[in-house]
């Protein structure tokens with residue numbers, strides 16, 4: 500493991516590298532606590548390239564935390580569509596209501612931690628970037644850079660490895676510019692110390708990095724605990740139609756795709772005419788789940804039969820246009836465009 504003697508060199512190297520290489524991301528160009536918070540929630544499990552247009556969309560639709568708190572949950576989920584992990588959007592919305600009721604944004608790392616959807620990394624990032632508080636933010640990029648630099652071989656998502664990474668990140672922290680420092684480490688992980696083929700010859704840490712000297716180590720570090728095997732889920736959606744209408748149901752409040760709109764999993768009555776499979780079975784991956792989806796089509800003889808089916812499954816009869824306005828899981832939007840041409 501690297502000693503802490505090289506801390507000062509690493510810190511100043513990061514500082515000058517960041518001042519030359521920081522990307523012009525929109526939330527950096529006109530910084531605000533609200534914009535920083537939004538970007539940090541969006542980027543938790545989303546690539547920057549995907550997050551940028553969504554960030555602009557949110558800033559257009561809900562320019563202030565007050566606007567976000569007053570929006571309906573459906574509006575927020577619809578705007579979030581495509582980013583996945585919808586729990587983030589629901590928590591963001593809940594947190595916006597709390598901020599609005601309180602009348603101000605939290606003023607410290609500890610206070611940010613009390614908001615729904617804000618964990619230690621996000622609170623540290625917001626507090627350091629938005630408030631100048633000296634806390635080290637450790638995300639996946641930082642774990643990778645630190646583990647390689649310091650030669651930490653314990654799993655970074657385990658208790659011991661996480662502690663080791665946090666100790667180095669804390670020691671590295673530039674207390675005079677914690678926000679820029681945290682962003683520098685994350686940016687280095689995104690642009691230089693990439694998961695595969697890190698660009699050590701362009702890295703400001705290379706003179707003190709354990710993995711730069713022992714090149715075989717970056718291919719191994721960081722280590723993680725063994726992944727849980729994905730559960731296989733065979734799902735059949737029954738898409739009923741009559742003229743321009745279909746039947747949709749809102750998924751339960753908890754579990755996968757909570758409160759999003761999708762199609763019934765129960766087949767309709769014999770009064771419907773089967774259209775067979777509307778498309779080849781689709782494989783869709785979620786965290787810890789591998790979904791094998793079959794899509795069956797059904798034609799109703801009249802609207803009353805559609806209404807009876809909707810009542811039976813606890814759904815609603817709506818037009819395709821109305822369904823397009825509702826927040827759906829990514830799998831449903833894919834089917835919506837690929838199989839139904841909507």
Ligand code: SF4
Pocket residue numbers: 644647648691692693697698699700702703704705708709710711717
């Ligand atoms: S020198 Fe190489 S392995 Fe070490 S932090 Fe830089 S890019 Fe990563």
